[in-house]
Amino acid sequence: xxxxxxxxxxxxxxxxxxxxxxxxxxxxxxxxxxGRDTDDTRARPEQVMRGLVVSLTxxxxxxxxxxxxGLAVTYLVSEDAVAxxxxxxxxxxxxxxxxxxxxxxxxxxxxxxxxxxxxGPRSRELxxxxxxxxxxxxxxxxCAAPLFLLHVAGSFRRNGIIEGLVVxxxxxxxxxxxxxxxxxxxxxxxxxxxxxxxxxxxxxDRIGAxxxxxxxxxxxxxxxxxxxxLADVNTGxxxxxxxxxxxxxxxTNWTADVGGTRVGLALWLLIWTTAIWGxxxxxxxxxxxxxxxxxxxAWAVLEGIMYRGELVLFPVARVAIAWxxxxxxxxxDPVRWAVPLEVLVTATTLAILLTWARAALQGSTGRxxx
Numbered sequence: 399x400x401x402x403x404x405x406x407x408x409x410x411x412x413x414x415x416x417x418x419x420x421x422x423x424x425x426x427x428x429x430x431x432x433g434r435d436t437d438d439t440r441a442r443p444e445q446v447m448r449g450l451v452v453s454l455t456x457x458x459x460x461x462x463x464x465x466x467x468g469l470a471v472t473y474l475v476s477e478d479a480v481a482x483x484x485x486x487x488x489x490x491x492x493x494x495x496x497x498x499x500x501x502x503x504x505x506x507x508x509x510x511x512x513x514x515x516x517x518g519p520r521s522r523e524l525x526x527x528x529x530x531x532x533x534x535x536x537x538x539x540x541c542a543a544p545l546f547l548l549h550v551a552g553s554f555r556r557n558g559i560i561e562g563l564v565v566x567x568x569x570x571x572x573x574x575x576x577x578x579x580x581x582x583x584x585x586x587x588x589x590x591x592x593x594x595x596x597x598x599x600x601x602x603d604r605i606g607a608x609x610x611x612x613x614x615x616x617x618x619x620x621x622x623x624x625x626x627x628l629a630d631v632n633t634g635x636x637x638x639x640x641x642x643x644x645x646x647x648x649x650t651n652w653t654a655d656v657g658g659t660r661v662g663l664a665l666w667l668l669i670w671t672t673a674i675w676g677x678x679x680x681x682x683x684x685x686x687x688x689x690x691x692x693x694x695x696a697w698a699v700l701e702g703i704m705y706r707g708e709l710v711l712f713p714v715a716r717v718a719i720a721w722x723x724x725x726x727x728x729x730x731d732p733v734r735w736a737v738p739l740e741v742l743v744t745a746t747t748l749a750i751l752l753t754w755a756r757a758a759l760q761g762s763t764g765r766x767x768x
Contacts, residue, residue, distance in 0.1 A: 404568045407550050409658020411461075411572025413650045414546070418643040419488070419620060420538030424580075426495065426613030427456065427530060446676025449585025450578065450669075455524050457574035459531025460538075465566065467543060468551030481540060485624035488537040492617030499610030537617060540624055572658065575665040582672050616642065648735045664710050667700055 416424065471480065550569045554562030619638055626633045653661055674693050678686040701709045724740050731737070 404564065405659045407553075407565045407569040408572040408662050409653065410545055410549060411569040411574075412576055412653055412658050412662055413572075414538065414542045414569075415573055415576035416646050416649050417538050417541040418639070418646045419541035419624075420534055423534040423537060423613060423617075424577075426609050427534065427577075427581075443677045443680040445585050446582065446673055449582045450673055451524070452527050452585075453578040453581035454574060455527045456531040456534070456581070457570070457577045459528040460535040460577075461566075461570040461573055463532055463535035464539075464542070464546055464550075464569075467539060468547060468554075471547055472551065472555075480543065482628055484536060484539045485621045485628065488540070488617050488621035488624070491533050491537055492614040492621060495610045495614030495617065499607040499614065502607035502610070503604060537621075571666075572662050575662045575669070578669050579665045582669055586672060586676065645735055645738070660705070660709065663700060667696060667710065670696065 467480065546569070550565055553565040556562075557565070616638065619636065620642075623633075623636045623639050671693055674689050678689060681689070701707060701711060721744075724736075725744065727734065728737055728741070
């Protein structure tokens with residue numbers, strides 16, 4: 399259904415989002431995102447639009463760095479020169495994240511421009527997010543650059559500027575699909591938490607702080623490990639790096655088994671649906687109707703005609719049915735690679751359901767009172 403020349407870089411973009419070098423930056427970003435502006439009381443349309451713009455800015459910074467890398471390696475420096483310098487940058491970024499996380503735990507929020515987005519339409523928020531995206535991309539170069547340079551940057555020389563640009567945009571769309579889906583989901587969940595669980599908001603700051611601490615620590619460990627490898631190829635393995643790499647390999651294999659194009663289309667369909675659900679309450683009736691019809695048509699074409707229910711609906715149903723069995727394996731096989739992700743998904747889902755249930759009960763109680 400989609401030409402293999404586009405499907406490959408699209409899949410590569412999805413996999414790049416969870417590369418082992420920059421793997422720690424993803425939960426660091428998500429933890430920071432839910433912890434920022436805990437007094438934010440924006441309405442649902444504003445929450446969703448902000449999450450959408452912020453995530454696309456982050457993804458845009460990432461792919462711009464890789465685009466610049468492709469140009470640099472093609473015309474200015476060697477790939478080996480880049481590979482030898484990025485581990486030092488990785489260590490430096492990790493060293494910056496740790497004191498920032500400690501400061502948040504201590505009740506302070508240092509004004510680091512590229513790590514702390516600020517509120518307001520005229521603020522530097524997007525530049526801050528852009529800077530985080532640049533950092534995310536830089537620490538990812540060591541793992542993701544070889545395949546990117548071969549399959550994406552190399553397409554400009556093999557196929558010309560037009561086809562090379564199409565391949566590059568496919569890579570960007572795959573990368574953005576992962577970041578946007580995760581950030582937009584948190585924006586929606588976080589909006590509910592702000593409205594209904596204000597007493598828990600101080601803990602959200604701590605979640606973000608721990609994410610920064612863990613992410614910074616891992617970046618230092620990984621950067622030092624890469625430096626040792628460059629100095630001596632016989633350097634022994636690192637158990638922490640091996641564990642993260644194993645998780646990333648399983649995610650990559652799962653994406654390859656399911657099909658990167660299919661995963662990407664599912665993510666973008668969910669992103670579109672969430673965005674429409676978020677912004678339509680603020681729209682006039684005709685615009686809202688037109689967007690809802692367009693969304694229904696997109697679901698009918700992609701989910702119904704192209705994939706016959708196997709894009710989102712049936713896979714999600716099968717996972718939900720099998721989830722109790724997965725939970726039962728947490729104790730019998732706690733070292734299974736998917737256990738951390740399953741625990742995180744279960745905890746997040748329960749928190750969201752409890753938030754909605756509590757809000758519904760409070761609303762029902764309020765209506766019954768005279």
